[in-house]
Amino acid sequence: MTLAAIIVLGIGTYTMRLGGVLLRERLELSDSLQRLLPMAAAALLTALAATSTLMAGSGFAGTARPAGVAVGALLAWRKAPFVAVVVAAAATAALLRMAGID
């Protein structure tokens, strides 16, 4: 199932990549669709970030994880390098757990 899912996703993605290149002259995407696609992408990714920050299964994720993500988000907002964002988020969550706060 996992293998099939990845293959389908790969083929679908490649089709859209090549499709745009080949249909360049023949296809006209409406302005509103061109505007909606990046917004839909942002909504999906933001939702994934939010749910994987706040939720574990169907309950809340506790303290350590959201706190770690908050530190990372703050650094990202201050335009810190990507590596710093990821490491700071992980380190904050790890230290809190070490201190017994989960």
Place this chain on the structure above:
Amino acid sequence: MRTIQRTLLRDAVAIAAAMVAVGASFGAIAIAYGLPVWVPFLMSTVVFAGGAQFLAVGLLAASPVAAVFAGLLLNARHLPFGMAIGSSMGTGWRDRLIGSHLMTDEVVAFTLAEDDPVQRRRTYWLIGITLFTSWNLGTALGVLLGTAVGDYESLGLDAAFPAALIALILPSLRDRPTRTVALTGAAVAVLATPVLPAGLPVLCALLGLLTLLLPRRAAT
């Protein structure tokens, strides 16, 4: 001409370093989510789209159908990308068939920044191949790291995943309508998580697009 080449090479090195880091977090997180070792490798070569890969890893275990649907929707932006890029990668079949697979947000941005067709083609291939290589190298490093580390929660890797996502999407959230859509969608997804089967809540975020139908407030 020579200075242009040097700038391009410097850009390529900088972006390669960043891609190794993002790819490594992707690889480590895929392992942390309990997926088999071959999954991140296959994704990084066959799908080769960072956002969709993160999204799919987050949803695969819960619902492969939701993972494919969300991933394809996310990657639909490549269609207008391809139309904008057109023949920048070359006009021959071989160039277009191979070149299309290398198309990512970053490659498109770098290529469209060039005016000269020759320079465009060079940029497309240089940045494209650099990204593909560094992304897969990073994935491999991440898988090694993730396999070496047993307990990922004690290392805080569960916090690294959302933080990485936030760093990736933050630039697009500077646009106000996009931000409203995204934050509304995220709120719907979080609220839906306790009541809907896994995978569906993230798709519910698309309801955030409905905020575009609200009457626009007077001059902002």
